[in-house]
Amino acid sequence: GHLVATVGGASGGGKYFNLDKADLVVHDLATGTRRRLTRKNAPEENAGKAIWSPDGNRIAYAWMIDPNATELRTVGVDGSDMTTIFRDPDVPDLRPEAWSADGRHVLTVLHRRDRSVQLALVPVAGGAPRVLDRLGAYWPATAGYSPDQRWVAYSAKSERDRGDQDIFGRLLDGEGKHTLVDHPAED
Numbered sequence: 001g002h003l004v005a006t007v008g009g010a011s012g013g014g015k016y017f018n019l020d021k022a023d024l025v026v027h028d029l030a031t032g033t034r035r036r037l038t039r040k041n042a043p044e045e046n047a048g049k050a051i052w053s054p055d056g057n058r059i060a061y062a063w064m065i066d067p068n069a070t071e072l073r074t075v076g077v078d079g080s081d082m083t084t085i086f087r088d089p090d091v092p093d094l095r096p097e098a099w100s101a102d103g104r105h106v107l108t109v110l111h112r113r114d115r116s117v118q119l120a121l122v123p124v125a126g127g128a129p130r131v132l133d134r135l136g137a138y139w140p141a142t143a144g145y146s147p148d149q150r151w152v153a154y155s156a157k158s159e160r161d162r163g164d165q166d167i168f169g170r171l172l173d174g175e176g177k178h179t180l181v182d183h184p185a186e187d
Contacts, residue, residue: 022046023036024061026059026077035077046063047063052099053074054100057077060072060074060106060124061096064093071086072084072094086108088110090113095111096122097144100121100145105123105124105130107119107145108120108129116135118133132170132172143155154169
């Protein structure tokens with residue numbers, strides 16, 4: 001049997017991706033074809049969260065090599081040009097959240113070996129990520145760009161350490177973290 005879990009959704013081009021036996025698969029709704037984009041070489045390897053590029057031609061995804069190593073990769077929807085854009089031995093786990101509108105960065109949550117979490121912009125062309133915020137030892141629920149791409153909004157542990165999440169924002173061309181929602185509920 002197949003274990004299938006949707007991890008992304010549909011692109012504007014009538015395609016969607018999912019996980020099939022821990023590999024990333026693209027389905028073309030118009031033609032009914034499916035293309036396996038990744039191939040596990042070891043039992044512990046598997047694809048994690050995946051997201052469409054703004055033009056719908058590429059997918060960024062987490063690829064777990066083993067429980068202590070995860071890479072951020074991109075691949076074309078036709079299976080071409082598979083590229084590792086980020087790997088760091090001090091980041092055993094990561095999660096891509098959103099592509100920038102120009103396709104140059106992937107907003108990514110980095111779960112570091114020291115149990116801290118960072119929100120960072122990872123350049124698609126390679127190079128060091130730009131850390132936007134250090135989030136302590138809590139994995140944020142979600143992160144994304146504002147429609148005008150000037151802001152990044154994300155949920156993270158409340159700054160008052162209540163154990164819940166609030167919503168924060170950060171201007172990409174400026175300094176400072178702004179609390180957008182501060183409430184006792186899980187935001």
